[in-house]
Every structure is written in structure tokens, then in C-alpha cells.
Amino acid sequence: MSIVLLAKDLGLSISTVSRALNGYDDVSAATRERVTLRAKAIGYRPNPSARRLGAGSTSAIGVILPAASSTGQAVDSMYSSLLGGVVTEIEPAGYHLLASMQAKPDAAREAALYENFIRGGWVDALLIVRTRVHDARLDLARAAKVPFVTYGRTESEQPYAWVDTDNEKAFQLATTRLLDLGHRRIALINGPEEYYFAQLRRRGYLRALSGRKLKADPAWMLHGDLTEASGHELCRSLLIQRPAPTAFVCATDAMAFGAIAACREAGLAIGSDVSVIGYGNSSLSAFCDPPLTTMEHQVFENGRYVGRALLQLLRKEIKPADVHYLEPVVLVPRKSDGPAPR
Amino acid sequence: MSIVLLAKDLGLSISTVSRALNGYDDVSAATRERVTLRAKAIGYRPNPSARRLGAGSTSAIGVILPAASSTGQAVDSMYSSLLGGVVTEIEPAGYHLLASMQAKPDAAREAALYENFIRGGWVDALLIVRTRVHDARLDLARAAKVPFVTYGRTESEQPYAWVDTDNEKAFQLATTRLLDLGHRRIALINGPEEYYFAQLRRRGYLRALSGRKLKADPAWMLHGDLTEASGHELCRSLLIQRPAPTAFVCATDAMAFGAIAACREAGLAIGSDVSVIGYGNSSLSAFCDPPLTTMEHQVFENGRYVGRALLQLLRKEIKPADVHYLEPVVLVPRKSDGPAPR
DNA sequence: GGGGTGATCAAAAACGTTTTTGGCTTGGGA
DNA sequence: TCCCAAGCCAAAAACGTTTTTGATCACCCC
Structure with missing residues (x-):
């Protein structure tokens, strides 16, 4: 009253x-x-509830966090920063973030969750993360006419709003760096194949190789689940090959740490016998031994960009087709890579 | 309609x-x-908005994430797991998690955020994280009669619902382990003094020392901000003292990694010249060199416990005073500690 | 002076539920 | 036979806004 x-x-x-x-x-x-x-x-x-009912809008933006595939438990810590950025932007505008989570990776359950979020009228807009090569969630959101922006791109006929990092360029850069150091046997320890970013990273890797007229060996392009354990296992399987790779480009810093552990167990000196490059510039990468050469991208800043785009979309100040932000990635040279061994 | x-x-x-x-x-x-x-x-x-208006409840549980003190940007990745656990429990009951964030650590702004959350009728219940020794947020929630549970304890006259890990026992355990290994000069690289967990950890540390009739040196109990950089800096400042500590107990794995980096820069061999124990059993701790001796606690599981407690509180099946869950912490021995040097 | 045009505000109709109140059965016990 | 309770359901009143519609008034221009 x-x-x-x-x-x-x-x-x-x-x-x-x-x-x-x-x-x-x-x-x-x-x-x-x-x-x-x-x-x-x-x-x-x-009263927010009354306001929502009256105006027909919820002043909430929804996001569904993916469960990590391996454990089914923990959430990729990258999202903390991303969401932090988003909230920083939408908070002053009076919007809140409504977060749900998939307990386990399961397509049917995922669809139901998004269904509920959208049709149930919980949110005004959606943030879609961890995009797949073909992503049904975009169709869901489009069908319900809910504005959305994706973090990461996907293959889609129709235009859509996205924010992404330049995965392709990043991995081309890293691979080229290793080629310049004299490496000729470079392995790619990639993320799950279904995610679009993994495709883009492979594309960048391949582009670098073909730039030097080198052929890629499919056996050296492996997919894992972004964790240390996965990087460790994949690297080990690569090291027993003859000839073995002398360099590894990894999809995350975590995978790189796993790979480094595997190399060390094989008696190889990191940075001389073997080179490893990570991705993400995690806070740890500067403090480990040797400090990790990695690629930096600004997750928090990307989150802010996403938040701003969402707001503009909601206010109809901009069309989805005009939200295309490709963040350049920069390489942070440290000590985990070096000239190829003789 | x-x-x-x-x-x-x-x-x-x-x-x-x-x-x-x-x-x-x-x-x-x-x-x-x-x-x-x-x-x-x-x-x-x-329609959720209509339902909320009619019933006067929001079916949302609110949490305000603290900004990391150092950068003012990133969010402690621990919260991903905690919130993952919470959501796993509340989702099936039809509740959602409404997350907001403090852009910068600022007491006035924090109070306003909570004010808005509570008085504005955004949420039915509250999750309060990163509790301080004296925490005004409890009073805010109590005054508004909003059910809440804290993750971490605080000093409070009145009973309240909390879930916590046994910080005190954990640090007593770790310190005792180092004492058993022969160390006599053990430093505590702690978290920010204002947080209650830091007090409890110091208490455990002191208890272990006094158990052996040893006096603690205040100069060896330092406070930092939980990051690698902070651990690195604090450890360096300790190593230049004469005599220097031979062992370090750290508030997080990240701080431990920073400390290890500092030791290595000082030319000390980890696990023999100097011992380091971390806290959290991060996924990395098993893969670094040497593998980190650390203390494991189940953040995700704690989150589930929090979620269940929140639900029970909302249904009035339980009283705040009856929600007291103290998670035991177990030590994971690896290779970063060893017998004290002669 | 009359008709149109802004500017300002009031009244009332949505919005889609939940909850309260009370009415109508039906069946059983006195 | 009458009364009462229990079981089931309908009507209507909240819930607290936003939005639409329309009324009133002053003013200006012709």
C-alpha cells in the first residue's frame, strides 16, 4: 500500500x-x-514484484552456468570474473542477475531449464555462455523473443549479439611463436570438440602451420575437458609417441599446468627440452616454476561489455546484429617456452 | 490471463x-x-511475478558477492563452487539465486546494497558470505526479519544459522604436523584480519604452538589478501628476517604458491630447506612442483548444505539456532613439506 | 469568441496470481 | 427428521504497481 x-x-x-x-x-x-x-x-x-507484474518486465537478466563436465560439481572459475563484470554494469541500471545452474551436463535438462527461465517470465534477457558449434539455445531464446547475448560465437544463419575473444588469432599467435623458436612438432591440447571456441583455436593452430607449409598431424590435436587432470593425461599420451612433440599449446592455463607436470614426470626440462604455452593468464601463471607463457584476455572487462550490450538491447538502443565485440588476445611471454631442442 | x-x-x-x-x-x-x-x-x-505479488514471496535467495580486495575486479573463484552447491539444492525446490556484487569494497555501499535487497522485497532469504568478526549484515537481516544463513561464523550474541569449515582445527592440524616434522620457526601467512576465519586460523596456529610450550612471534603472523601476489610478498618479507622461518602455513593455496615462488627465488628447496602448507586443495595443488601439501574442504558440498538449510528455514522446519554445521577439514599430505633442516 | 492544442493530472483498468470468506453439498449421528 | 461437520468448491478481495484513457484548464491563433 x-x-x-x-x-x-x-x-x-x-x-x-x-x-x-x-x-x-x-x-x-x-x-x-x-x-x-x-x-x-x-x-x-x-515493490519489485508489483512493478514487474504491472510493467511486464522482471528487471532481471538470466544466466545458466554450465557444470564442469568432469566432476559434475565445480563451476569453471572463469565465470566468477565474467559475471562480476556483467553485474558491475547492470547493477547501477537496476538490473539483477538471476543465476541458475545445470547440475549435470544433460541436453534435455538444459533445454528444460532455459524453457523455464524464458517462458516462465523470470528474466528480461539472457546471457548464454559456453557456446557450442550448433547451439539450440539461441533458437529457444529467439523463439521466445527474449533478447540475449552470447559469450562466445556459434554457427548461426541469423545475426545475433555476441562477445568473444579472438581465439583463432590467439592460437595462431602462440603457434607461430613456437614455430619461430624452431619447433616443428607442436601439439594442440584443446578443449571439448563441441564448443565453438575449440574449433576456432584449432583453426588458428592450423593456419599458423600452413603458413609455414607444414602439415598438421591429427594425432597431435587432442581434446580434453579444460582441467589440470585432462591436460596431464593428454600430454602423457603425446609424450610416448615417437617422435614426440617438442611443444604444446594448451586451451587453458590449468591444462598447461597439467601438461607441465606430465613433462616433468617424463624427465623433461620445461622451457628447454619442451615448451608449453597456456591460455588465460591466471593469477598463478606468473608464480609457478617456470613462470608460464600464456595468453591474456580480460574476462572481467568482457563481462562489462556483455552487461552494457544487454542493457542497450533491452532499451532497444541497438540491434543484435550490431553487437559484435571481438577482444584481441595478447601473448604474455614468460619462461615455459624456449628454442626447440636439437 | x-x-x-x-x-x-x-x-x-x-x-x-x-x-x-x-x-x-x-x-x-x-x-x-x-x-x-x-x-x-x-x-x-x-507467472512468477504475479505469484510473487500474490503470495508476497519472491522464491529467490539473494547473495552479494564480495569484490576481491586487491584488484576490485575479480571474484574469488571459491564462490563458484559454493554457489554451485547452493543452486543444486534450491533449484529443484523452485528457488533461484539472485546474485549481486559489490563493485568495490566500501562499507556504506555494501549496506545500501543489502538494504535494497532486503527492504526492496527482492529476495525471501539471504546468504551472507565472507563473514567478519563483527558483522553488521546480520543485524540488517535480523531487523528486516529475513531468514539467512552465513557461510563462516561471526561474533554474535544471538543465535544464527551458520555453515563453516573448522578453520581452527585445520590450522592446528597443519601447524602440529610441521612441529612433528621438527620445525620450530613456523610462520602464519593469514588472510585479512577483519574476517573471522583469519582469527580462527590464528587461534588454531597458536593452540598448536602452546601445545608444545612454544611462544608465538607476532612478527611471524602476517595478514594478506589471499592472492598469490600477497603470499609472495609476505613470504619474502619473512625470509629476510634472521633467523628466518623454516615453515609457512598459508591461508589459501594461492598464497602458498606465492610463498613457494618467494622461497624458490631465495634459493631454497621446497620440502627440504623450507616447508609450505596451503589451504583449499585447489585442483592445481596436485600438479605443481612439488605437489602441495594442503588442507581439503568440500566447498561444493558446503554449498549444498547451505542450500538445504535455507530451504528448511524458509519452510520454518528448523530454527536458525539449529543450523550449525562445522565441516571437518582433512590434511592432504604431498611433497611441499618435510623435516626441518638442521 | 471559438476551436484547437498542449500541459497537467485523475480515474480506472489492467497485470495474474494467492488467500480469505463463505456457500453448497453429502453423510452421519442424535 | 433435524443438525452439524466435513469436504469441496466459487466468488471476490487482496497484492502494488504501470499504463491507458480521458478530463480539465490555460493558452494561442485565427
């Missing part, structure tokens, strides 16, 4: 108070001033 | 449909069956 109290207190009608507070232009500046002042003094806050 | 359509379709009144769907017992089993079936067939979902 709050707005009616305020209205009574002011001697105005409910609608005038509402319109004053919401910045409509058919209420005089003087009245608006009077209303906002009194509202603040009285400590009036519009 | 959804429930009225369904009601019309069924030839029942709106209220009967609502009551049937919500499991009231004054509607016959047969009617309930008929309604639920038809609802599913027709694809009816109650």
Missing part, C-alpha cells in the same frame, strides 16, 4: 506519482521534484 | 485451480489430478 500512501501524503493521484517517479514527461518538473524528494524522505521503494 | 484460461478449460473456478496446483488439502485428490494433468498438457506455467 505504499504508493497510495505516498500519493495521499502528497495530495496527488497514484498515477501521477508513478509517472513522476518513472520520468514520464507529462508531469511537470516541479511536481516531479516534489514527488522524488518526498519519496526519498519517506523511504519509499517500489 | 493464463490461470483463468485453464480454469475455464477445466470448468473450474480460478481459486480451485490455484489451490489444486499449490497442494492445498481442501481440494479432492481427483480434482487435483485432473488439474495438474491438464495444466501440463496445456503447458501452463504460473
Whole structure:
């Protein structure tokens, strides 16, 4: 009964108070001033539920976090930073982040979760992360006419709003660096094949190789699940091949740490016998031994970009086709790579 | 206009449909069956906003993530797992997690955020993380009569619901282990002093020392901000003292990695010249060199416990005073510690 | 002076539920 | 036969906004 109290207190009608507070232009500046002042003094806050019901919008942005594939438990810590960035932007605009999670990777359950989120009217817009090569979630969102932006691209006929890092260029860069160091046997320890970023990374890797007229060996392009354990296992399987690779480009720093552990177990000196490059510039990469050569990208900043795009989309200030932000990735040279051994 | 359509379709009144769907017992089993079936067939979902307005509850649980103190940007990745656990539990019960974030550590702004969350009617319950020794947030929640559970304890006269890990025992355990290995000069690289867990860890550390009739040197109990960089810096400042510590107990694995880097720079061999114990058993700790001796606690599982407690609190099945879960911490011995040097 | 045009505000109708209140059966006990 | 309770359901009143519609008034121009 709050707005009616305020209205009574002011001697105005409910609608005038509402319109004053919401910045409509058919209420005089003087009245608006009077209303906002009194509202603040009285400590009036519009009830969000009522506001949602009345306006038909929820002022919430939804995201469904993917469960890590291996354990089915932990969430990729990258998302903390991403969501941090998103929230930083949407918070001042009065939006909140409604986060749900997939307990286990399961396509049917995933669809149901998104269904519920969208059709149930929980959120005004959607953030879709960890995009796949072909991603049914885009169709779901489109069908329900819910604005969305994806973090990571996908193969889609129709235009859509995306923010992504330049995976292809990044891995081309890293691979070229290793080629310049004299390596000729370079392995790619990639992420899960179904994700689009893995495709792009392979593309960059291949592009670098073919730039030197080198043929890629399919046996040296492996897919894992982004964890240390996976990097460790894949690297070990590569090291027993003859000839073995002398360099490894990894999809995450975590995988790189796993690979380094495997190399060390094989008695190889990191940075001389064998070279390893990671991805992500995790806070640890500068402090391990040897410090990890890796590729930096600004997850938090990307999150902010996503948040801004979402806001603009909601306000219809921009069309999905115009939200295309490709973050350049920079290589951070440290000590985990070096000239190819003789 | 959804429930009225369904009601019309069924030839029942709106209220009967609502009551049937919500499991009231004054509607016959047969009617309930008929309604639920038809609802599913027709694809009816109650509009959450309307439901909230009608029932006065939001079916959302709020959490405000603290910004990492150093960068003001990234979020501690531990929260990914914690929130993952929470969501896993509350999702099936129809609850969602409403996450907000503090852009920067700032007491006034924090209070405003919580104010808005609670008084604004955004959430039904609150999860309070990273508790401080004296924590004003509890009073805020109590004053607004919003159920809450804290992750981590605090000093409070009144009973409250908490889930925590046994920080004190953990650090007593770790310190005792080092004492058993012959170390007599053990430093504590702790987290920020304001957080209660830091107090508890120091208490455990001190208890272990006094168990051997040893005096603690205040100069060897340092506080940092949980990051690698901080661990690195603190450890370096300790190593230039004469005599220098021979062992370090660290508040996080990240700090331990930083400390290890500092030791290595000082030309010390980890596990023989100097011993380091971490906390958290991060996925990396098994793969670094040497593998890190650390303390494991199950963040995801704790999150599930928190979720369940929240649900029970909301249903009034339990009183805050009865939610006291202290997770035992287990030490994972690896190779970063060893007998004290002569 | 009359008709149109803005500017300002009031009244009332949505929005889609939940919850309260009370009415109508039916059956059993006195 | 009458009364009462229990079981089932309908009607209507909340819930607190936003938005639409329309009324009133002043003003200006012709």
C-alpha cells in the first residue's frame, strides 16, 4: 500500500506519482521534484514484484552456468570474473542477475531449464555462455523473443549479439611463436570438440602451420575437458609417441599446468627440452616454476561489455546484429617456452 | 490471463485451480489430478511475478558477492563452487539465486546494497558470505526479519544459522604436523584480519604452538589478501628476517604458491630447506612442483548444505539456532613439506 | 469568441496470481 | 427428521504497481 500512501501524503493521484517517479514527461518538473524528494524522505521503494507484474518486465537478466563436465560439481572459475563484470554494469541500471545452474551436463535438462527461465517470465534477457558449434539455445531464446547475448560465437544463419575473444588469432599467435623458436612438432591440447571456441583455436593452430607449409598431424590435436587432470593425461599420451612433440599449446592455463607436470614426470626440462604455452593468464601463471607463457584476455572487462550490450538491447538502443565485440588476445611471454631442442 | 484460461478449460473456478496446483488439502485428490494433468498438457506455467505479488514471496535467495580486495575486479573463484552447491539444492525446490556484487569494497555501499535487497522485497532469504568478526549484515537481516544463513561464523550474541569449515582445527592440524616434522620457526601467512576465519586460523596456529610450550612471534603472523601476489610478498618479507622461518602455513593455496615462488627465488628447496602448507586443495595443488601439501574442504558440498538449510528455514522446519554445521577439514599430505633442516 | 492544442493530472483498468470468506453439498449421528 | 461437520468448491478481495484513457484548464491563433 505504499504508493497510495505516498500519493495521499502528497495530495496527488497514484498515477501521477508513478509517472513522476518513472520520468514520464507529462508531469511537470516541479511536481516531479516534489514527488522524488518526498519519496526519498519517506523511504519509499517500489515493490519489485508489483512493478514487474504491472510493467511486464522482471528487471532481471538470466544466466545458466554450465557444470564442469568432469566432476559434475565445480563451476569453471572463469565465470566468477565474467559475471562480476556483467553485474558491475547492470547493477547501477537496476538490473539483477538471476543465476541458475545445470547440475549435470544433460541436453534435455538444459533445454528444460532455459524453457523455464524464458517462458516462465523470470528474466528480461539472457546471457548464454559456453557456446557450442550448433547451439539450440539461441533458437529457444529467439523463439521466445527474449533478447540475449552470447559469450562466445556459434554457427548461426541469423545475426545475433555476441562477445568473444579472438581465439583463432590467439592460437595462431602462440603457434607461430613456437614455430619461430624452431619447433616443428607442436601439439594442440584443446578443449571439448563441441564448443565453438575449440574449433576456432584449432583453426588458428592450423593456419599458423600452413603458413609455414607444414602439415598438421591429427594425432597431435587432442581434446580434453579444460582441467589440470585432462591436460596431464593428454600430454602423457603425446609424450610416448615417437617422435614426440617438442611443444604444446594448451586451451587453458590449468591444462598447461597439467601438461607441465606430465613433462616433468617424463624427465623433461620445461622451457628447454619442451615448451608449453597456456591460455588465460591466471593469477598463478606468473608464480609457478617456470613462470608460464600464456595468453591474456580480460574476462572481467568482457563481462562489462556483455552487461552494457544487454542493457542497450533491452532499451532497444541497438540491434543484435550490431553487437559484435571481438577482444584481441595478447601473448604474455614468460619462461615455459624456449628454442626447440636439437 | 493464463490461470483463468485453464480454469475455464477445466470448468473450474480460478481459486480451485490455484489451490489444486499449490497442494492445498481442501481440494479432492481427483480434482487435483485432473488439474495438474491438464495444466501440463496445456503447458501452463504460473507467472512468477504475479505469484510473487500474490503470495508476497519472491522464491529467490539473494547473495552479494564480495569484490576481491586487491584488484576490485575479480571474484574469488571459491564462490563458484559454493554457489554451485547452493543452486543444486534450491533449484529443484523452485528457488533461484539472485546474485549481486559489490563493485568495490566500501562499507556504506555494501549496506545500501543489502538494504535494497532486503527492504526492496527482492529476495525471501539471504546468504551472507565472507563473514567478519563483527558483522553488521546480520543485524540488517535480523531487523528486516529475513531468514539467512552465513557461510563462516561471526561474533554474535544471538543465535544464527551458520555453515563453516573448522578453520581452527585445520590450522592446528597443519601447524602440529610441521612441529612433528621438527620445525620450530613456523610462520602464519593469514588472510585479512577483519574476517573471522583469519582469527580462527590464528587461534588454531597458536593452540598448536602452546601445545608444545612454544611462544608465538607476532612478527611471524602476517595478514594478506589471499592472492598469490600477497603470499609472495609476505613470504619474502619473512625470509629476510634472521633467523628466518623454516615453515609457512598459508591461508589459501594461492598464497602458498606465492610463498613457494618467494622461497624458490631465495634459493631454497621446497620440502627440504623450507616447508609450505596451503589451504583449499585447489585442483592445481596436485600438479605443481612439488605437489602441495594442503588442507581439503568440500566447498561444493558446503554449498549444498547451505542450500538445504535455507530451504528448511524458509519452510520454518528448523530454527536458525539449529543450523550449525562445522565441516571437518582433512590434511592432504604431498611433497611441499618435510623435516626441518638442521 | 471559438476551436484547437498542449500541459497537467485523475480515474480506472489492467497485470495474474494467492488467500480469505463463505456457500453448497453429502453423510452421519442424535 | 433435524443438525452439524466435513469436504469441496466459487466468488471476490487482496497484492502494488504501470499504463491507458480521458478530463480539465490555460493558452494561442485565427
